[in-house]
Amino acid sequence: MDSTPAAGENISVLRKARGMGQTKLARLSGISVSYLSKIENGDRPATPPVVAALAKPLRVSTARIYGQPFLGLTEQADLLNDLRDAVRRHTLPREDAPAPDELTSRLQKAARLRSDTKYLELLRELPALLGQATATALDAGSDALAWRQLANLYGCAYAVTHRFVQPDLADMIVARQQWAAQSTWNPAAEAAAAWNEAGTHQSAGAYDDGLAIVERAISQYQGSRSDGPESIVILGSLHLRGVVLASRHRDKNATESHLQHAKRYATRLDGDVLMHNLTFGAGNTALYELAAHVELDQPNKAVEMSTALVAQPPAGLKPNRLGRLFIDLSRARLAMKDAPGAEEALKAAFRVSPQMAEIHPMSREVLRVLFIMNQRARPDLLAMAERAGLTA
Template sequence: MSATDEPESTTELAPGENLAVLRKERGLTQVQLARRANVSLSLLSKIEVGDRTLTPAVAAAVGKPMGLTMAEVLGKAAVAKGKKRSLTHLRAALRDYDLPGLESVPVGQLSTDMEQAHKHRKQMNVSQLLGVLPKLLRDATTHAHTTNTAEAWTDLSEVYSTVYWVAARHRWMDMAELAVTRQRWAVEQHPTPIGVAVAARDRAGTYLNFGDVERGLTLIDRAIIDAQQALSGTDRDIAVCILNLRGMTLAGRLKDKREAKREAERHIRSAVATSDTMGNRDRDVLGLTVGPQNVFTHRLATYVDLGKPRDALSLTDDLSAALDGLPPTRVAPTHINVARAQLDVGDRDGALKSLSVAWDVAPQMARIHPMGREVFRVVSSLHRRSNPELTRLSKLSGIGL
């Protein structure tokens, strides 16, 4: 890939629009796709014209008969302007996982650079993060090979986790899969139970993005058992909570909604129980946020995925307090999920307000977040008439009115 290349098949279309393009490219009628995907023709039609949102579960269902993953249906996001060269360098660093540099890396410098990357990630400065990741990955690789300590290999696995996070946010699933494979490899050089749990969580995330939620849940349940056997006390609660957060998201997207509800509630109960031991505020663990507040955000999102928007909205009586202190990486998606729930109950004005908050909190995330773009597409379609806020978000998102 040259310095001017982007990931293949990127799109600036919102997911529902992208679905219509993909269907037509394959010569399928709406009737044919609806029948093969076992979804309602009326629903498919409304999704394509912008009257209903394309949810992740439906995206996975319609993707299968077209030979596409959920991520491909939602649409791969293009690389940030001016960062194509950084993406090329990052891919090269991923290939060179066993080729450390010739010069040692000062520990203090590596720690500073990791903290900078962590800050960019929490603040959702995606383009800035992509700019520093290639060098950080090479330096962490060199340091791990040179010192060969558990701490150094854990640091490297954390960097790979961040690479996975960037790739998954853009739906660059080839890079995401490679990153989690490298992450697991790094962890196995000097295993730590927490590092193993985070690697399992990220690997399950690739199954989530491919729409293969059943296998993802199998991975999570296996990892929970391993964590319970390998850890004790607070460390065990942290690992189990991290895994349950992924578990409830996967469960919420099961096709059988009765099973989805049962499995989601099982993971929610476990996540609540383990997070209750961590105090009132969340903590950072290998680049992840874990604690009662993040359990709240995942629970709300899971209710939306389960088709229970009123249950999700019942959690939002004091949303500001619930999200206080959380990073933009958690605040913005939560407001997007609130917007989804509001749209599902017919509150178009509320959905627009929630989207506005998400864009203000983390504009770079909102631009690449598939549901943020999709909800805005439907909200703008249903409003019929433009207004200043619709116009503002249209310009920021690149989605025409």
């Protein structure tokens, strides 16, 4: 992976380019000068809510602050360009429709790669696969199944562009997913697209707008839903998205409301269920609750929750969810000034979900702080920092 400046370095460069001192930027962002200084120096991680607050007066995107280590002469950059071209040509696929069994097999592979956080491998599949799925849907006319397959595939494409910090491409993909979902005549497909739409606002730090998307999607879907597992997964997942948005917006009441709704829906499922690229159940709800504690500056509660979750991870959860568990735990432990514990959690994230751990903004931020604290004294820490491109 190419080396990329850390968030703190980017903030410092952007601040100086705007002619701002630390005092002015801190005041406009609603944080203390001391906190801003520690972020710029690499002594504190740049968390999503703080980055969102800083991005506004700096007049840049949150992606610009976190940096984009995937834009050089790398395979990732080439593949992202191929994907961008495929998404742009969404009504003009170059590929022909394959045999139904072949398409189904490739779609299942893409879903597995997403769940296993094998993002580079997924990127290799997506451009041609999107063309094939689109050609199939266009040939099928009003066949709802073909359009649902395409909508779900766009969900996979959203996941990978979100992880590779490509907000403009992610926005375009969500629009394509909504286009495909409208042809399914299935409200669940449209609600799944809304889940990703809210995610684009989350990535941009527009948490209130994301919450509005979630609340609208819940209201619309409740008016057309059935009482089967699909409805539970859709509504529960929307509430989990609400948990993230509300906790980053520092709205404890909204966070608790969405969390309680999700918990009630989770009791109606036997374990965690994956549908429309959405995972929902009691296990995943617990992981979102832990993450909310971190966002609401309650790291002690997150660490307390983690004991049972780490000892016996919820059955059925894929690496994309377990990787997030350990990344969130590393944040909580670092906030509790437990540097060895934070390093241990990051090691677990690299074991269970290596590609996510290498590129996730908060994994990189925690790793950066630990690396600055310890420099080259800890070989395992150095190895993780090298894999994430943080040592050059």
